[in-house]
Amino acid sequence: MMEKEISLFKRYRIPFLAVIFLTTAMLTISYRINNVERLAFIDWLILEITVPFQKAIMYSTDALGDLIDSYILLVDLKRENVALRRMMAELQQENSSLREKAIGSERLRNLLGFSKKITRPMLPVQIIGIDPSSWFRTIVIDKGTQHGVKRGMPAVSPEGIVGHVLQTSPHCAKVLLITDFNSSVDAIVQRSRAKGVVEGNGENLCSLKYAPRTHDIQQGDRVVTSGLGGRYPKGLMIGKISKIEKKSYGLFQKAEIIPSVNFTKLEEVFVITETYPIEIP
Numbered sequence: 001m002m003e004k005e006i007s008l009f010k011r012y013r014i015p016f017l018a019v020i021f022l023t024t025a026m027l028t029i030s031y032r033i034n035n036v037e038r039l040a041f042i043d044w045l046i047l048e049i050t051v052p053f054q055k056a057i058m059y060s061t062d063a064l065g066d067l068i069d070s071y072i073l074l075v076d077l078k079r080e081n082v083a084l085r086r087m088m089a090e091l092q093q094e095n096s097s098l099r100e101k102a103i104g105s106e107r108l109r110n111l112l113g114f115s116k117k118i119t120r121p122m123l124p125v126q127i128i129g130i131d132p133s134s135w136f137r138t139i140v141i142d143k144g145t146q147h148g149v150k151r152g153m154p155a156v157s158p159e160g161i162v163g164h165v166l167q168t169s170p171h172c173a174k175v176l177l178i179t180d181f182n183s184s185v186d187a188i189v190q191r192s193r194a195k196g197v198v199e200g201n202g203e204n205l206c207s208l209k210y211a212p213r214t215h216d217i218q219q220g221d222r223v224v225t226s227g228l229g230g231r232y233p234k235g236l237m238i239g240k241i242s243k244i245e246k247k248s249y250g251l252f253q254k255a256e257i258i259p260s261v262n263f264t265k266l267e268e269v270f271v272i273t274e275t276y277p278i279e280i281p
Contacts, residue, residue: 120233122270123147125155128172136166137180137200141269144171148273152231155269160237160260161185161225162269173271177263178238179204186228187238192216195226198238198257204264206239208255217244217255233272 129140143149145168155162155175163183166176176183179200187198187208196211211217221241227234243256 120272120274122156122272123149124268125149125271126268127266131174136174136182137177137202138166138174139163139177139263139266141173141175141271142171143271144169144173146170149173149271150273154232154272156232156236156272157261157266157269159262160239161232162261162263162266164231165271175269175271178206179259179263185232185238186226187223188226189215189217189241190222190224191218192221196252196255198223204259205242206257206259208241208257210252211255213246213251213253215253217241217253219244223257 123143125141125143127139128142131138131140139162141149141155149165149168151165151168153165155164161178163175163177163180165173167174177200178185178198179202181200181202183200185198186195188195189208189211192215194211194215194217196208198206198208201207208217208223219241223238223241225232225234225236225238237260239257239259239261241255242258244253245255246253
């Protein structure tokens with residue numbers, strides 16, 4: 001009997017399972033229809049419980065997205081900032097180079113214009129150093145005996161006289177500045193024609209000495225080379241009177257001179273290669 005029942009179940013297994021599935025589905029539908037309110041409450045409860053978690057997940061996702069976007073933006077801004085800084089540095093360097101070229105061109109024009117005023121042959125030279133010795137106030141130029149530079153030759157600039165060659169070597173030379181104690185230049189006050197000797201005081205100033213006390217010298221007067229002695233052409237600028245020391249006794253008066261040449265900014269000068277007396281126009 002048992003074997004017959006098992007054989008019967010195997011034969012009608014599929015229809016039997018189908019009947020069971022349909023019966024279960026009908027019972028479930030019937031249960032949900034009869035318990036709508038209870039199921040609605042359960043769905044509401046589940047919704048209330050899960051919504052906060054859904055919101056938290058949504059906000060976290062949005063915040064993470066905003067954070068990623070902000071990070072990407074900051075990385076891009078940093079790259080742009082680095083690029084802009086590099087571009088600014090390049091532009092500043094280019095601007096500095098162009099400005100230096102403009103200044104150099106203006107300086108060369110002044111030198112060229114000045115060289116046309118002097119009838120003596122001149123050699124343009126570059127200043128390549130300053131003598132650190134405390135005994136002499138000198139500069140070093142890039143031309144020497146192989147270029148025709150000799151001891152005693154004057155050095156001048158468009159602003160005025162600089163000094164004279166003190167020492168030479170084949171490729172360079174030292175120029176003693178007019179502000180040195182050992183320098184002396186025959187001079188004349190341009191306005192009153194009062195004569196004297198300009199000597200250095202060891203600093204960035206000079207002094208006009210041996211000018212007769214009765215001669216007219218005033219503050220602001222221009223002092224130029226007199227042409228005596230043959231070293232400097234007549235009429236080259238030396239400087240301006242800044243202070244006068246005139247005592248009630250004695251034969252001479254003394255005046256302080258501010259040189260027309262700014263020795264701290266000199267870059268090029270001319271060495272006059274002939275030293276016979278001659279005037280400039």
